[in-house]
Amino acid sequence: MSDIAVKVSQPLALRARLNEDWLAVVIGLVVFGSAIVSISGTDLLGWAVTTSVYTDVAQALNPFAKAYGWLGGGGALLATYAALLVVLSAGVVTLGGDVRRFALAFSAVFAIAYASWIVGSYAYVAAVTPAEQQKFGIAWSLKLTNEGGFIVALLSGIVIANFFPRFAEWLKEAIRPELYIKIAIVILGATVAVTAAGRLNLASSLLLRGAAAIVEAYLIYWAVIYYVARKWFGFSREWSVPLASGISICGVAAAIATGGAIRARPAVPILVSSLVVVFAVVEVLILPFLAQTFLWQEPLVAGAWIGLAIKTDGAAVAGGGITESLIMAKAAAEGIKYQPGWILATTTTVKIFIDIFIGIWAFILGYIWTNHIDKGPDKAKPSEIWQRFPKFILGFILVFAVSLWLAVGSTPEIAKALPAAAGEANVFRVIFFVLTFFSIGVLSDFRKLWQQGFGKLAAVYFVSLFGFVIWVGLLISWLFFSGFKPPLAS
Amino acid sequence: MSRPDLRDEINNTEVEPLLPVEKKLIGWSLGLGLALLFVLIAVNHFVPIKL
Numbered sequence: 001m002s003d004i005a006v007k008v009s010q011p012l013a014l015r016a017r018l019n020e021d022w023l024a025v026v027i028g029l030v031v032f033g034s035a036i037v038s039i040s041g042t043d044l045l046g047w048a049v050t051t052s053v054y055t056d057v058a059q060a061l062n063p064f065a066k067a068y069g070w071l072g073g074g075g076a077l078l079a080t081y082a083a084l085l086v087v088l089s090a091g092v093v094t095l096g097g098d099v100r101r102f103a104l105a106f107s108a109v110f111a112i113a114y115a116s117w118i119v120g121s122y123a124y125v126a127a128v129t130p131a132e133q134q135k136f137g138i139a140w141s142l143k144l145t146n147e148g149g150f151i152v153a154l155l156s157g158i159v160i161a162n163f164f165p166r167f168a169e170w171l172k173e174a175i176r177p178e179l180y181i182k183i184a185i186v187i188l189g190a191t192v193a194v195t196a197a198g199r200l201n202l203a204s205s206l207l208l209r210g211a212a213a214i215v216e217a218y219l220i221y222w223a224v225i226y227y228v229a230r231k232w233f234g235f236s237r238e239w240s241v242p243l244a245s246g247i248s249i250c251g252v253a254a255a256i257a258t259g260g261a262i263r264a265r266p267a268v269p270i271l272v273s274s275l276v277v278v279f280a281v282v283e284v285l286i287l288p289f290l291a292q293t294f295l296w297q298e299p300l301v302a303g304a305w306i307g308l309a310i311k312t313d314g315a316a317v318a319g320g321g322i323t324e325s326l327i328m329a330k331a332a333a334e335g336i337k338y339q340p341g342w343i344l345a346t347t348t349t350v351k352i353f354i355d356i357f358i359g360i361w362a363f364i365l366g367y368i369w370t371n372h373i374d375k376g377p378d379k380a381k382p383s384e385i386w387q388r389f390p391k392f393i394l395g396f397i398l399v400f401a402v403s404l405w406l407a408v409g410s411t412p413e414i415a416k417a418l419p420a421a422a423g424e425a426n427v428f429r430v431i432f433f434v435l436t437f438f439s440i441g442v443l444s445d446f447r448k449l450w451q452q453g454f455g456k457l458a459a460v461y462f463v464s465l466f467g468f469v470i471w472v473g474l475l476i477s478w479l480f481f482s483g484f485k486p487p488l489a490s
Numbered sequence: 491m492s493r494p495d496l497r498d499e500i501n502n503t504e505v506e507p508l509l510p511v512e513k514k515l516i517g518w519s520l521g522l523g524l525a526l527l528f529v530l531i532a533v534n535h536f537v538p539i540k541l
């Protein structure tokens with residue numbers, strides 16, 4: 001989705017989405033490229049702030065690299081904020097946004113989102129194992145891991161959206177969840193490659209299984225939900241196409257792409273998109289905890305399930321991150337320590353495979369509609385496949401390919417230094433995740449949606465999601481991933 | 491178009507019957523999807539995940 005697209009007219013929406021995709025690629029590559037330089041011994045990003053689990057907040061923040069220790073936690077936080085402000089403001093200029101409004105709003109967004117992250121790292125929230133509780137001298141904790149900060153950020157955003165709507169409106173210029181998550185996904189390519197390099201067989205097996213996600217989302221989910229919307233709820237074709245795409249494929253991007261393809265009025269996919277975001281929030285708050293409770297012994301099933309069940313890239317990939325933390329925490333409490341990265345890599349693989357085909361599916365629907373249903377002079381063209389292709393995926397693939405080559409095709413010295421460089425880039429991936437969660441929360445004005453009378457749309461979503469999508473996703477994830485666990489940490 | 495218009499439209503639109511081309515789209519999607527799923531399940535069986 002483009003969060004901008006939800007707010008503006010359709011022609012602008014398409015243009016903004018394309019620009020936003022490319023912007024995500026550029027920023028993601030800048031972060032990755034800067035991190036990779038550290039392999040040569042020059043550390044360009046070591047000042048980035050990291051947060052440790054703490055009981056004394058003064059000890060919580062630190063620069064990533066010891067060489068930048070002189071900055072202190074506060075200095076690292078300010079440096080990180082300033083760098084993001086400059087880079088993102090430059091990006092907003094290219095998108096044609098109001099850079100002054102963005103800078104002010106982003107300052108508030110960053111402050112609240114990162115404060116949420118810090119709250120989530122408090123030992124009473126984050127400590128997982130008895131050993132950790134002992135280390136911090138506490139008798140109990142919520143055991144959410146420090147990634148519980150994502151949930152805190154999401155809840156902060158929801159509170160602002162629903163109780164402080166004027167403030168939410170003021171923040172709007174910097175509420176860009178899709179831009180943030182796309183940048184994060186490009187950066188994630190490095191971490192996924194480092195993870196995959198250790199187990200190439202397992203990684204290639206995951207890729208093969210990504211194909212099942214495409215079949216499920218486009219051919220099974222879509223057909224059933226379109227039928228439900230048309231036949232059971234009596235929606236018109238114009239409403240049913242974006243609705244089916246939003247629920248079954250990848251949320252907002254699919255709703256807008258297929259809505260445009262069948263020449264729906266701009267307001268239709270945009271309203272469906274609002275609904276998609278609200279449901280994604282509900283899912284992120286529920287599904288990772290269900291996965292931890294019922295699927296912790298099948299971590300890859302859980303990762304794939306989250307990718308298939310949660311719509312919108314932001315919520316799904318971020319939900320995969322929470323699920324990984326929760327399952328690893330539960331497994332650690334049982335004495336099993338998995339290598340990190342595999343559950344999130346499974347969610348991301350599934351999601352990216354689904355995303356790749358949006359353009360093709362939109363073209364197929366556009367062809368059918370403009371040639372057989374609403375015949376007119378404006379026929380669907382093959383060039384729309386490329387127009388609607390989510391370009392940030394190219395950034396992910398490039399970062400993944402370069403990182404994998406550095407890990408397995410270069411010198412042992414470079415391969416040895418790569419995980420640290422990828423870890424440095426990962427600091428920014430986490431920050432963009434936090435910004436995504438907060439932004440999704442701010443877009444989730446439940447009351448407004450209800451007041452606007454979209455209960456019938458929500459009913460289709462509810463019936464399809466909880467009556468079909470979640471369970472079929474679970475079945476297919478189980479069929480393809482059960483019995484296979486991530487490697488154990490050495 | 492205002493949002494109240496859309497609300498009325500959602501709640502009061504006349505039902506459009508499914509056209510044959512829509513039925514074909516649904517049927518072909520489901521049929522192809524299930525067939526491909528069975529193929530992938532077979533592939534999954536013969537090429538299991540390697541650790």
